[in-house]
Amino acid sequence: MKVAVFSAKRYDRAMLSELNVGHGHALTFQEARLEPETVALASGYPAVSIFVNDQLDGAVLETLAAGGTRLVATRSTGFNQIDLHAAARLGIRVTRVADYSPHSVAEFTVGLLLALNRRIHRAYERTRNGNFELDGLMGFDLHGRTVGVIGTGKIGRVFARIMAGFGCQLLGHDVAPHPGFETLGGRYVSAEVLARECDVITLHCPLTQATRHIVNGSFLAQAKPGLLLLNTSRGGLVDTKAVIAALKSRHLGGLAIDVYEQEAGLFFQDRSSDIIDDDLIQRLVSFPNVLLTGHQAFFTREAFGTICATTLESITAFERGEFLANEVPPPG
Numbered sequence: 001m002k003v004a005v006f007s008a009k010r011y012d013r014a015m016l017s018e019l020n021v022g023h024g025h026a027l028t029f030q031e032a033r034l035e036p037e038t039v040a041l042a043s044g045y046p047a048v049s050i051f052v053n054d055q056l057d058g059a060v061l062e063t064l065a066a067g068g069t070r071l072v073a074t075r076s077t078g079f080n081q082i083d084l085h086a087a088a089r090l091g092i093r094v095t096r097v098a099d100y101s102p103h104s105v106a107e108f109t110v111g112l113l114l115a116l117n118r119r120i121h122r123a124y125e126r127t128r129n130g131n132f133e134l135d136g137l138m139g140f141d142l143h144g145r146t147v148g149v150i151g152t153g154k155i156g157r158v159f160a161r162i163m164a165g166f167g168c169q170l171l172g173h174d175v176a177p178h179p180g181f182e183t184l185g186g187r188y189v190s191a192e193v194l195a196r197e198c199d200v201i202t203l204h205c206p207l208t209q210a211t212r213h214i215v216n217g218s219f220l221a222q223a224k225p226g227l228l229l230l231n232t233s234r235g236g237l238v239d240t241k242a243v244i245a246a247l248k249s250r251h252l253g254g255l256a257i258d259v260y261e262q263e264a265g266l267f268f269q270d271r272s273s274d275i276i277d278d279d280l281i282q283r284l285v286s287f288p289n290v291l292l293t294g295h296q297a298f299f300t301r302e303a304f305g306t307i308c309a310t311t312l313e314s315i316t317a318f319e320r321g322e323f324l325a326n327e328v329p330p331p332g
Contacts, residue, residue: 001025001026001046001047001315001316001318001319002025002026002028002044002045002046002047003025003027003028003045003046003047003048003049003073003315004028004030004047004048004049005027005028005029005030005048005049006030006032006033006034006038006042006048006049006050006051006054007030007031007032007051007053007054007268008029008030008031009031009268011304012029012308013029015305015308016029016311016312019305019308020312023312023313023316025312025315025319028045033051033053033054033055033264034048034050034054034056034060035054035055035060036055036063039060039063039064039067040063040067042063042064042069043067043068044067045067045068045069046068046069046070046071047069047070047071047072047073047315047319048064048069048071048072048073049072049073049074049075049311049315050072050073050074050075050081050082051074051075051076051268052074052078052081052295053081053263053264053267053268054074054081055081055264056072056082056083056087057083057086058083058085058086061082061083061086061090061092062086062090064090064092065090065091065092069092070092070093070318071092071093071095071314071315071318072087072092072093072094072095073094073096073311073314073318074095074096074097074311075097075307075308076096076097076307077096077097077098077099077100077206078096078206078207078234079094079096079328080206080207080234080236082094082328084330084331087330088330088331093318093324093327094327094328095311095318095324095326095327095328096326096328097306097307097311098310098325098326099154099306099310100298100302100303100306100307100310101300101302101306102153102154102155102157102158103300103302103303104297104298104299104300104302104303105155105204105232105297106155106156106158106162106204107162108232108258108296108297109159109202109204109230109232109258109297110162110163112230112232112256112258112291113142113202113228113256115256115291116228116230116254116255116256116289116291117140117142117228117254118137118139119136119137119138119139121291122136122137123137140199142166142167142168142200143166143167143168144167144168145168145169145199145200146168146169146170146171146198146199146200147160147163147168147169147170147171147198147199147200147201147202148170148171148172148173148194148195148197148198148200148201148202149170149171149173149181149186149201149204150173150191150201150202150203150204150214151173151174151203151204151205151206151233152172152173152174152177152180152181152186152204153174153178153204153205155204155233156172156174156181156204156205157180157181157184159202159204160172160186161184164185168200169185170184170185170187171186171188171193171194171197171198172186172187172188172189172194173188173189173190173194174188174205175210191214191219192222195219195220195222195223195224196222196223196224197224198224198227199224199226199227199228200228200229200230201215201223201227201228201229201230202230202231202232203215203230203231203232203233203238204233205233205237206234207233207236207237211237212237213237213238213239213242214238215229215231215237215238215239215242215243216239216242217239217242217245217246220242220243220245220251220252221251223251223252225251226252226253227251227252228253228254228255228256229252229254229255229256230256230257231256231257231258231259232258232297234259235257235259235260235263236261238257238261240260240261240262240280240281240284241280243255243284244280244283244284247287247289247290253289254289254291255287255289255290255291256290256291256292257284257290257292257293258292258293258294258295258296260281260292262278262280262281263294263295265278266278266281266294267294267295268294268295310326313325313326314326314327
């Protein structure tokens with residue numbers, strides 16, 4: 001089957017080409033994101049594969065359908081970048097990667113927490129410049145601290161298990177509580193209680209209308225002073241302006257994010273020689289207690305291999321008219 005692969009970086013091309021030997025699809029790689037300006041590149045392709053920052057709104061999907069596209073295979077777990085109502089109306093089926101290594105994101109989140117708390121990133125820059133002063137690098141013991149996990153799915157529970165090993169108290173918040181979290185010693189509470197009692201809060205929930213800006217000004221006002229906030233899920237979970245205000249007031253103790261609500265025009269690109277006109281992200285990186293990475297939490301050999309393999313398997317199943325195990329169901 002002819003497949004147009006968008007947002008295709010060097011590592012996408014290498015892994016997909018290697019794994020495609022067993023599938024035999026005709027893959028055409030496009031480094032550009034799929035959006036209104038590039039959708040014409042998909043004309044004549046029955047299937048397209050996309051990533052997290054591609055833009056498949058109603059208009060783009062209309063053009064895809066007119067060009068013969070009948071399958072959208074996103075190389076991600078989340079699918080908030082796709083208008084599912086429009087896809088269903090147009091007869092376009094959507095698949096995702098429902099499951100890949102939860103350890104990749106959970107372990108990376110722990111790394112961000114340790115770096116943020118103990119100022120490892122600042123110490124690294126200092127020592128490279130011959131500065132071995134410790135002033136400004138003091139953190140706190142995680143042992144005995146209270147860690148809040150918003151979203152206790154597979155990734156959230158792996159993170160919680162690691163934190164339990166550190167000797168932390170665990171609080172959780174989820175619309176669908178999981179007994180596995182409680183087995184770890186976790187206790188489910190309301191978002192308000194979690195904000196008030198936690199020293200660390202991490203986000204591991206999908207981006208929906210209900211969770212958009214779940215961390216906002218009201219949430220942060222209730223938070224314990226000095227809170228460390230982590231987000232390796234979706235940028236839209238956090239109200240960036242509210243976070244900046246909390247950092248400026250010194251109420252928020254630190255922020256570590258691997259995602260950003262306006263990341264689409266920035267992440268997965270080399271912008272080091274450009275003038276970045278996004279004032280919010282420029283303000284964020286100016287804080288000494290902010291650690292920002294470019295959506296790499298998923299990026300391990302194990303996780304990336306599963307993502308590519310699952311995507312190709314979905315395309316093959318579609319081509320053969322077989323059951324799509326990873327199909328995103330049309331909205332009710």
